[in-house]
Amino acid sequence: MNSKLNELTTMFKSHIRDYGMYIALGGIMLIFSILSRGLFLSPRVLSDLMDMTGYIAVLAVGMTLVIVIRHIDLSVGSVAGFLGAVAAILSSKVGLPIYVIIPLVMLIGIALGMLNGYVVAKLGVPAFVVTLAGMLFFRGALINVSHSETIFTGNEVFNAIGNGFIPDIMHIEGFHVLTFLIGVVGVIGYIYTQIKNRKKKQEYGLDVPSNFVFNFGMVLVSVVVMYFVFKISVYKGLSWTMVIVGIVVAVYHFITTNTILGRHIYAVGGNPEAAELSGISVNYITFVVFGSMTMLAALSGILFTARLQSAAPTAGNLFELDAIAGAYVGGVSAGGGVGKVTGSLIGALVMASLTKGMDLMNVGVSYQYMIRGLVLVAAVVFDVRTRNMKKNN
Amino acid sequence: MTDNILEMRNITKEFPGVKALDNVNFTVKRGEIHCLVGENGAGKSTLMKVLGGVYSYGNYEGDIVFNDEVMRFARINDSENQGISIIYQELALIPYMSVYENIYLGHEIHKNKIINWNETRNQAKKMLEKVKLDVNPDVKIKDLGVGKQQLVEIAKALSKDVSLLILDEPTSALNEDDSENLLELIMELKNLGVTCIMISHKLKEVTAIADTVTVLRDGQTICSLYKEKEEIIEKDIIKYMVGREIDDIFPKIEVEKSDEIKLEVKNLTSYDRKLARNVVKNVDFKIHKGEIVGIAGIMGAGRTEFAHSIFGNYKNYDITGEIYINNELVKIPTTKDAIAKGLAYVSEDRKGNGLILIDDIKQNITISNLKSIAEKLVVNKNEEIKVVNEFVKSLSIKTPSIEQEVNNLSGGNQQKVAIAKWLFVEPQILILDEPTRGIDVGAKYEIYTIMNKLVESGLSVIMISSELPEVLGMSDRIYVMAEGKMTGVLDANEATQEKIMKMATL
The missing domain is CATH 3.40.50.300 (P-loop containing nucleotide triphosphate hydrolases)
Structure with a gap:
């Protein structure tokens, strides 16, 4: 038993960077839950927490790739606000249905992002400057198209993206069956792929954790996931926002870990010169990453507009900083080449949990900003320290 | 005072795994032009870095005796204060500053930390005259050619009352006219009482201006040749430079x-x-x-x-x-x-642009040809492990796992990874x-x-x-x-x- 425990601790120590943010998230949730006498982990608050994380989470996912290739995008908040307003106008004034608006606005996002990428890659202007300019420009554009007024979407389906929940297959009072089923299928799928990957690795003679550690981790993850699935199921079930964020994270996770494009992005981040010499066009990757970033900013704008059922001239203010903070808290390295989209999702959840928790505790806004600032610095200090630790070994 | 301005005695400097300098003795007479020659990696630059305080006292063995005193330089400033100045191959000037700002950068003429620009400009002009450089001291460095920049560096050294000037391959980036100019200037500095050490690969120059030539090879002093004893000829220098025996370390097949x-x-x-x-x-x-x-x-x-x-x-x-x-x-x-x-190109600069150090062996080897192990743009990770394992075996890359970060491998194994990466593109x-x-x-x-x-x-x-x-x-x-x-x-x-x-x- 002792040796098993030992293995667990060494395993934990060597992967502390990967697990750090999960522990932080768990700790934060636990603290707020105790301080709020359980209110924080109530189904309603949890569901709301995930919805309010949504529009930042999609930005944090895109920002992950931008930071991985050693750039930054400060324009995404203003762009999200602007394109959210464009979406609201297309809905209320033009009368387009939502399934046309979403792809259309995202296409506009891609075009704007490619423009950023062009100026950064081809003209050689630092991304900080280009996107700072974009931040100013699109803030102005937002005020211009909205005439400083709030634009209502005037469409129930549109608003449902930010507030609605998926329908259920059968009606049981106080329990969302479909959500629960999706959760169960998800966990089974997770366990299946974990076991399959482990077997593959063993076949190729790669290092795998012992059975005990492997099972321990798997059970832990499954229990935690099922806990949250249950909580949501007894409320109103999965929201459309959660579904959309889930799809975005899944797609980006797959692209970054399994495709040629993903490998090339991380190679460019790890060493741009070596990547270029390896036959990878750094310019092309820059285009793609900035294009994807602004596409997600468009989606973020739609989610936020739907949540508020309207687009305001101040919409999207400081979103970029929340997204950047989420990415850093989630373990993305400023040195480039390192960072996972799943980590950034957790990072965004950490930052949102702080806000939500402090709101519940009636902490004043002034203290909220200060505390979030300190947490951001603490997260990056942790990241830097654990990275050095690894080097010394 | 003796005739020798500098004696470096039994200098040994080790880097992890390499002895860069092995008991080197190096003596320079006051007022001479002393050329230091040797193949790449012979230890010339390392020796000069020890002298200049780049490698501080304690990081090498042996003694530096300068003007009959044993020196213990903790940093570059210490050697400069003694009148030793090194001009490196890569010039250390700030391109967007003017000539006079550059000359006095780091030892500004000041009163209570406030710079006296008028005096600076005047003094800079005098230094420029000494090196016979006819440019406006207000011109920015970036607008000067390499040859003139080189002269500004020398002016900068002179402004610090240099008594021992060290030039590391000063003519390597210069055209013939500029080179000739520079060599003439070095001869004139000798008349002004400045002792000069010049590292050079260009043996014609060496034989033209050297009073003494010292040859280094594999971190050791091979010999010194003195002009006053006999004429220094290129053939001799080359003989001493490359004089190592070639044994059977090259398994060349026909x-x-x-x-x-x-x-x-x-x-x-x-x-x-x-x-x-x-x-x-x-x-x-x-x-x-x-x-x-x-x-x-x-x-x-x-x-x-x-x-x-x-x-x-x-x-x-x-x-x-x-x-x-x-x-x-x-x-x-x-x-x-x-x-x-x-085509495939294994870079000379493994760490700089050859490998992605934070990635593992597997990712480094396949990065140039991922499409060969991908189906519809999705990388087949099993196939990847298979091909990488084959390379690890055929090139005998020594590593605990193919998921090892390249950073943690020895130089030789890193090089094999770099070669494997390029063999993978067939x-x-x-x-x-x-x-x-x-x-x-x-x-x-x-x-x-x-x-x-x-x-x-x-x-x-x-x-x-x-x-x-x-x-x-x-x-x-x-x-x-x-x-x-x-x-x-x-x-x-x-x-x-x-x-x-x-x-x-x-």
Whole structure:
């Protein structure tokens, strides 16, 4: 038993960077839950927490790739606000249905992002400057198209993206069956792929954790996931926002870990010169990453507009900083080449949990900003320290 | 005071795994011009860094005696305060500052920390007169040519009351006129009482101005030659520089000669916009199937630039000339095209642009050719593990796991990973740029063996190397480059170190 425990601790120590943010998230949730006498982990608050994380989470996912290739995008908040307003106008004034608006606005996002990428890659202007300019420009554009007024979407389906929940297959009072089923299928799928990957690795003679550690981790993850699935199921079930964020994270996770494009992005981040010499066009990757970033900013704008059922001239203010903070808290390295989209999702959840928790505790806004600032610095200090630790070994 | 301004006694300096200096003794007489020569890696620059305080006291063994006193420099400033000034190959001027600001940068003329600009300008003018540089001190450094920048550096040294001036290959970036100018100036400084140590590869210059020549080889002092005793001639210097015995460390095998030309380059010239000069000049080159062709030359001769020019021009030179692969005229605008045309390039700078250090062995080996193990753009990770395992086995890369970060591997194993990466693209022509730099003898041998296997299987290998024994030991034919030009081509059996050095040093 002792040796098993030992293995667990060494395993934990060597992967502390990967697990750090999960522990932080768990700790934060636990603290707020105790301080709020359980209110924080109530189904309603949890569901709301995930919805309010949504529009930042999609930005944090895109920002992950931008930071991985050693750039930054400060324009995404203003762009999200602007394109959210464009979406609201297309809905209320033009009368387009939502399934046309979403792809259309995202296409506009891609075009704007490619423009950023062009100026950064081809003209050689630092991304900080280009996107700072974009931040100013699109803030102005937002005020211009909205005439400083709030634009209502005037469409129930549109608003449902930010507030609605998926329908259920059968009606049981106080329990969302479909959500629960999706959760169960998800966990089974997770366990299946974990076991399959482990077997593959063993076949190729790669290092795998012992059975005990492997099972321990798997059970832990499954229990935690099922806990949250249950909580949501007894409320109103999965929201459309959660579904959309889930799809975005899944797609980006797959692209970054399994495709040629993903490998090339991380190679460019790890060493741009070596990547270029390896036959990878750094310019092309820059285009793609900035294009994807602004596409997600468009989606973020739609989610936020739907949540508020309207687009305001101040919409999207400081979103970029929340997204950047989420990415850093989630373990993305400023040195480039390192960072996972799943980590950034957790990072965004950490930052949102702080806000939500402090709101519940009636902490004043002034203290909220200060505390979030300190947490951001603490997260990056942790990241830097654990990275050095690894080097010394 | 004795005649000797400087005595370095029994200096030993070790880097992890390498003894860069091994009991070096180096004595400089007051008022002389002393040239320090030796092959790349002989320890010249290291010795000067010890002298200048770059490697502080305690990081080397032995004594530095300057003006009859034992010196213990903790940092560069300490040696400068004693009147020792080093001018490095890469000039240390700030391009966007004016000439006079640069001259007094770091030892400003000030009163209560407030700079007296008028006095600075006046003094700077006097220093410029001393080095006979006729430029307005208000001009920005970036607007001066390299030759004039070099003179500004010397003016800067003079402004610090230098008594021992050290120049590290001062003429390597200069054209002939500027070189001559500089050498004249060094002679004049001697009359002003400044002692001068010059590191140089250009033996013509050395024999022209040196009072004493000291030869280093493999971190040891080989000998010193004195002009007052006998005439210093190039042939002697070369003999001492390369004088090591070549034993059987090169397992060269004979591959049947083929007439099939794989790659031919005609009249290639590459202009570097940043340096504003041609880095490759009218180069003709060819390599046959199954041939190992060495490219020899000193650092900065344009060999790597030549390789970059063929391999997709990643430094964005302006290139003229023709490249033929398999007798077909080709254009290779990007590295991707180069790979598609069957070229591969193992960089001289493993850590800088050869490998992605934070990635593991697996990711590094497959990065250039992921599509070969992908289905519809999705990487087949099982296939990847399979091919990487094969490379680890066939090149005997020593590692606990293929998921090991490349950062943690030894130099030799890193180099094997770099070679594996390029073999994975299945090239026809493999360019190896300094393939054995910084790796130990055993790993060198393994790399030579790999080269043998490759030519046996029909590849053509271009080996750029600064190590002459290696070039002589492994090549079928040897090209020699100097100052961007191909100065000669030799068959392996007629080549000698002396012949190559002669061509390489013009």
